[in-house]
Amino acid sequence: MKSTLRFTPGGSIDCLYTEAIDLRDLGRLQVVRATDIRFNGSSQEWDVHDADTGGVLFFHASRDECLRWEQTHLQPGNPSPN
Incomplete structure (x- = not known):
């Protein structure tokens, strides 16, 4: 898995x-x-919920598929999952 660090103007890392x-x-x-x-x-099925809103972002019968979806869609620089 490729990892990306995004530094915010305030010095935080996303x-x-x-x-x-x-x-x-x-x-x-x-x-x-x-x-x-x-x-x-x-x-x-397994649901991937947005931690802020609680909305379902993705679902699948396999929890591993949900984890893969997270890794693909939540890396900084990737399109928004919504």
Whole structure:
């Protein structure tokens, strides 16, 4: 998986967290989830929810597919998942 770090004008880093780069070397971390993957008992599928709005961004029968979707769509510089 290719990792991208995007530095904001305020000095923060925006990225999809991975341990490929030890971000602790840069200083103290504050980690905020962008999504939450939950099993939907009604549809019997996994839903990727936006952590801010709670809206469903993607769903699939396979949780691994939802994780792959996160990695593909939430990297900085990729189009918005909405």
